[in-house]
Amino acid sequence: MSYSVSIKDLSLSFGAVKVLENLNLDIRDGEFLVLLGSSGCGKSTLLNCIAGLLEPTDGQIFIKDRNVTWEEPKDRGIGMVFQSYALYPQMSVEKNLSFGLRVAKVPADKIREKVARAAEILQIQQLLDRKPAALSGGQRQRVAIGRALVRDVDVFLFDEPLSNLDAKLRSELRVEIKRLHQSLKNTMIYVTHDQIEALTLADRIAIMKSGVIQQLDDPMTIYNRPKNLFVAGFIGSPPMNFFRGELANREGKVVFTTGGADFSLYGYQTETSLEPGRKVVLGVRPEHVMLDEDVPEAAEIHEATVDIEEPMGADNLLWLKHAGHVISVRTAGTRRYSPGTKVRLGFDMSVASLFDAGTEERI
């Protein structure tokens, strides 16, 4: 099978600090891969390795099935947006955008056209004559994106390209990037902290932690069937509610019990068997907590108290107290609860997750 970018056993350390360790990653041709991970987990480092800007301590990198481990960045056919922008400070925006093309001896009218197009997409037409120092943070970021966009390359590497843009522009550019990807059919590796971005753009998402890829799957799988506790907690905002407890046998059925309250596991899908007595962690996303009338008749009746209400426009975020746990719940923005209200509570087990308390792996 042919991969666009393929990383074999990559390791990298800065002196004593091991940043990447035996990392393996295969990215298909034309795939849009989003890298997610906590701050400092090595995402930028990984991109830099792929680009050839950092020398790995060990391992190999293939681009289009060519071993490029020792090749110069310029020979790898990549374009990159740096997290720190790295604009050429003495060049105008227009020069910043066109410099790579001029070096590649692209004809002048072609350059003009490409630059104009990128500037239009990024809405920086009226800034073309300015130097980076006279731009706002978001404008600089857009120039940095533009510098990558104008180039015809096989692989684009984006390091948090939209982090300093406002929501409106961000969603516009998100669409543009998606469109670009669809029309160019090149591979994109995209680091972002924005879950919406990750979920909407990605063909697959790789979740990293301390230099190791935890799960590599399509967005829905990642969201609904996280492989381990870290992935589950990392994806979703507000994060999944976790309940430490154990499995117990109640009248022939395995239930999850915590702090004296039992929750039926009806609907939970698992490949392994659920032995009673096993210490587990139950994870339920805030939007999978059901309140009052949403709770199916069948479910147990658990009462909780509304602690805080956080209205967020479309949604309403509630913080409930129940049996020593704080539970976040997402409800429709139109449903309002004042603090202190008692509510009935239920979990949608078909989309919940159970993890082994020891290994933290999904069961």
Added chain:
Amino acid sequence: MSYSVSIKDLSLSFGAVKVLENLNLDIRDGEFLVLLGSSGCGKSTLLNCIAGLLEPTDGQIFIKDRNVTWEEPKDRGIGMVFQSYALYPQMSVEKNLSFGLRVAKVPADKIREKVARAAEILQIQQLLDRKPAALSGGQRQRVAIGRALVRDVDVFLFDEPLSNLDAKLRSELRVEIKRLHQSLKNTMIYVTHDQIEALTLADRIAIMKSGVIQQLDDPMTIYNRPKNLFVAGFIGSPPMNFFRGELANREGKVVFTTGGADFSLYGYQTETSLEPGRKVVLGVRPEHVMLDEDVPEAAEIHEATVDIEEPMGADNLLWLKHAGHVISVRTAGTRRYSPGTKVRLGFDMSVASLFDAGTEERI
């Protein structure tokens, strides 16, 4: 009335580029004000003026009722997180954090304590000895936040402080900032592009466009009753659906009509009268578009076709086609529609907005 920060007729230009124009803004004591605005609208510039880092071309700035327009930044009692971090490259993280305190001659043990506390909140304890160059983007950003946090000041200025952090850390820090605000009771001016951040943190939100404040109100008002088209379009993601049309009289009732389809305005609240014939723009947020069974009986029956489905975890974003418009709709993540499906469509007019097509002001 006493304001913490009060800005009078502030103008600022960089040469020919007018960035701020006659800006007025009064911020109450202990208020948490979030500045929102499109990229390049002058948010950072405004913060810089308040901090005393840029000299206004005209106007005055009062902090705690003292005219500080010409005062040194250090005499203003402010702390600031820069969008570009501005870490001292030759100092370790620990030194970066403690610099302000050392300058202020705070006793050493007190410094140690404060730095340790900030480092803990920001989860950078193990990085204290590193230089900024050996940090990841998000780590640098956290150090930048930390540098402001350790200081006891009246006014905090945050310029997109969380933009490079992952969602998990971001929500943790958001809570920390909120907590800090509640315990210190100082004034915070906070620039962000993250609507969640804005809506959850802000006491009031100021929406800027090209250096002019468009609306200054509490989050719910901003969200539900935007003052003009810009604010309406700016807040909310995905953005509000807009329909150009006009008011018409149908059987004694004023309705909104566009592309041949009439929508009743039942439930819409306005102070002015709605004269038929007026050209207007109707704005409906995606979550206020009702589908199928949600549409109340009484409402008109409008049929639409599902164009694209974008699952986003908790929610499901649909793009519908109806009478030449593309309409985005937010539904629960559990409700799935495949493209091509025909759905019934209705708008919740009680939370919709109507704008004059000419002035773009709310009516």
Added chain:
Amino acid sequence: TDLEVTHWWTSGGEAAAVAELAKAFDATGNKWVDGAIAGSGGTARPIMVSRITGGDPMGATQFNHGRQAEELVQSGLMRDLTDVATKENWKEIIRPASLLDSCTIDGKIYCAPVNIHSWQWLWLSNDAFTKAGVEVPKNWDEFVAAAPALEKAGVVPLAVGGQPWQSNGAFDVLFLALAGKDTFLKVFGDKDAELAAGPEIAKIFKAADDARRLSKGTNVQDWNQATNMVITGKAGGQIMGDWAQGEFALAGKVAGKDYTCLPGLGVNPVIATGGDAFYFPLLKDEAKSKAQEVLASTLVAPTTQVAFNLKKGSLPVRGDVDLGAANDCMKKGLDILAKGDVIPWTDQLLSADSQKQKEDLFSEFFANPSMTPEDAQKRFVDIIASAD
């Protein structure tokens, strides 16, 4: 009393000579504080002038006799030595008398001369001539005549270093030797431009043209490198002052055997009385002023003169001393001096400004074969005409 004395005598022999002065002065119960700065003219002079005008003058300072200190005297910064001079009867003992004239301004004496250096020597390498198979010449004309033979033997006939003062000096020496004392004094002393433009001087320029031709191939800068060419037989001869002897001596060469010296180029054995003198800035301190007088008389005292000049290789300023230890060439000089064939040198006759202009002219003339003697003479006349 401590008295600081600045001078530019720093090389080995010079320093030894200075030591004699210091010894003599210290013997009077005072103390000679040495302030040596090498380099003369351009280097030392601004320092001395700055010190004097800056209000922190030294106790005494060397200048060449002549007009270098004229303005300092006129500005009232220098001490009048007339009292000492009259008391010690300098007018009588200083020989030649012209030396004291250079120290006299408006009838008052402002300096104490210490030695005489003469420029007017042609130093010849006996080896070079032997190699070329010609007699060692006895005068300039013979030298010019022998030149082709030297050239054939691969020897540069006349070594002239690149520094401007060397070519200027060589011209002046030629001038004196070929035109004679009277013309010399008329042109340089009376600034007779008409005479300078005349045919007599044109002859000298012809001779200078010869010298220029003969000096072709002297690819060195410093005078002593040029002297070294004579010492090693790479050059036939050099027109240079008596200080060149030191180089020959150091190389172990013996006058008369290895090299020959021709005073006045062997044509006109006249020597000029250039040399050094000490000036005394006006000091406020009484004791120091006293010490200055003591120093002045010490410098001229016979014992000091002998001791100093033997070491320095120059001639004493008084005739009543015995220099039995002098070598061959030095004796020749003493004889001439005794005969009274002396003359003031261009340093004394012309202002430094005019001298400098002359230097510019002759260094260009010697380096640039395309400059005709006529052109050079024309420019020379201009300089003389505007000289003061």
Added chain:
Amino acid sequence: MTDQLTGPLPDPFPVQSAGRKRSGRPNQLLRNLNAKIASIPMVLTALVIFLGGTVWTVVYSFTNSKLLPRAKFVGFDQYERLWAAPRWLVSIENLAIYGLFTLIFSLVIGFVLAALMDQKIRFENTFRTIFLYPFALSFIVTGLVWQWVLNPEFGIQSVVRSLGWTSFTFDPLYNSDIVIYGVLIAGLWQGTGLVMCLLLAGLRGIDEDIWKASRVDGIPMWRTYLFIVIPMMRPVFITTLVIIASGIVKVYDLVVAQTSGGPGIASEVPAKYVYDYMFQAQNLGQGFAASTMMLVTVAIIIIPWAYLEFGGKKRG
């Protein structure tokens, strides 16, 4: 520094009464007081020494001062004489040639060396010290050594000839036509080390990310230097340029030590003219006239440029 210092009474309603006018602006003299205090040495030096000294020089260039400055005015006599002096004309021509080549070569060589030193090479410190050492040696003697090295009798020419190439000629110091280039060789030897150091300091300030960006963009190293790094180093280059240029204008001991202006007057330079006439010829008026001419020329070039470069516009 606060408005209380200047205002008569604290205003009970500062917000309202402040109105629209820009009241409360403190005395401009007191703003940035520390900076102003810190600049006093500069201001004094600029005014008293450089401006004062220059005016003084110009005034005395109209006198016939000899050994000491004296106010006996003679009008433009000194200037007439100056421009009639062949040596002055030669000096100016030499300065132009020497200046042009020094400027070009020392920048080019200095930058190439600096760029090489910046390649994370081994023994960087040793190389840098080697290139810099000539700068530390007094030219009085190194000039002599260059005289020797360039001497046709026993320098490079003779070595090459002794190797068999007998027609080889290399006698720059003894050939009036090319002597100024001989001086140039030694001048570059002495001066490029410093240029390299200056530019190296500038290179060290370049952000590593810029290099990364240009590598990804596929920009060859030399173009990165030429079009990205050098423009970023503009301030350092300007500093270097001024240092080199001022060195050129003041060049003196280089010539004295090597050629004394010779052969003849073929390698004379203006600064040497100034010194020679001031101190050897004891004609201060003439020296001042020459130095005034130099200064006027420099000022005509520098002042408009400096105003463009440093004045008005903000940093960046």
Added chain:
Amino acid sequence: MDNTGSLNSSATGMDEPAGRLRAGPRGAKPKRRLSSRNIMIYGTLFVAAAYYLLPLYVMVVTSLKGMPEIRLGNIFSAPVEITFEPWVKAWATACTGLNCDGLSRGFWNSVRITVPSTLISILIASVNGYALANWRFKGADFFFTILIVGAFIPYQVMIYPIVIVLREIGLYGSLSGLVIVHTIFGMPILTLLFRNYFTSLPEELFKAARIDGAGFWQIYFRIMLPMSLPIFVVAMILQVTGIWNDFLFGVVFTRPEYYPMTVQLNNIVNSVQGVKEYNVNMAATLLTGAVPLIVYFVSGRLFVRGIAAGAVKG
């Protein structure tokens, strides 16, 4: 480019699941000593070094020869008989007028002059440059322009005016007077050097420090200074070299008890009449250059790379 480092899995095909290695290079690219790039770099450096070292070589060999050997004339030949006497003489016994203790005499004077002059001139100029770059005030440009023009004035022209000024303020002839003179003449170039360097630092750092409550001096000492090491080195190189080698000001503006080492050097080297001892001259020059040489070498470690790395993004 082919590499045999991973023979173990070379037989496996393209479909090999991730986690196994395929053939080809892996890990860090080995540093090849003799790559063409290295050959070019080191080649150029060595050629350049040869050019720079040639005269030095001549100096060194000459300083190790006796005078007769020098008179014989091959300047490139190694000394037949190595003698260190010229070095000893230059350092300890060469005479300057009456004082026969060579360069050693003025050595401590030179140190006493160089240290304060260098420090003070760099301090004043760097503070000036900092004020000009970061705290622009009205009129600063005017004075700065004068200063720049001042850089072009030949020193010697200014001697008499400065003598007058020093005389009037009563510092003529004192060590402090000399320090002032060095500061004055160093000022144009150094101020320019620092000003231009400080302007190229990210302005945000300066802003951040102001927010942190640091004042003029604190920002200078704690933020700007540590970030400017390379340029301080350059300034130090300029000043140490200039002041250490200065001869003219040392004698014009002080009196003999403060005369620097270079007066001796000048005296040894520059005698117009009398014998020239080339070997001693060379030794003396090399000795005089030793102190700057040490400064160059030691200060090298301050030439740090990427000194402002990680400071700002943009």
